[in-house]
């Protein structure tokens with residue numbers, strides 16, 4: 001895993017014991033999964049709008065927001081970026097059709 005993802009994943013775990021008044025992530029955890037999912041929906045929409053606009057800085061900024069909130073969702077669900085990277089690694093070398101056939105659910 002990249003150093004950035006490793007450090008951020010560790011920080012997201014630590015924030016589970018943090019005060020929501022002093023941490024954005026702790027506040028999101030306290031609000032619960034529905035609020036986290038709402039943020040993901042908003043950030044996904046903002047990413048689509050940025051990509052349509054074609055400004056590289058905006059695309060990067062909005063995609064970072066989307067990735068970040070997705071990482072918060074994974075952490076709240078007891079998962080991590082590494083779990084998703086493991087799945088992407090599993091798919092390496094498979095064609096799209098083979099990948100679809102390999103799915104269990």
Ligand SMILES: N=c1c2ncn([C@@H]3O[C@H](COP(=O)(O)OP(=O)(O)OP(=O)(O)O)[C@@H](O)[C@H]3O)c2ncn1[C@@H]1O[C@H](COP(=O)(O)O)[C@@H](O)[C@H]1O
Nearest residue numbers: 008011015018022023024025026027039042064065068069
């Ligand atoms: N990478 C991020 C990150 N990206 C985006 N954001 C926050 O995500 C929010 C984006 O939502 P919006 O653009 O809608 O802005 P907003 O109006 O403030 O959001 P809402 O109040 O409506 O939820 C902003 O508050 C950003 O500050 C982030 N907040 C935290 N991190 C990382 O998480 C770490 C822990 O953060 P704290 O828990 O706050 O210490 C930080 O050190 C960073 O590494």
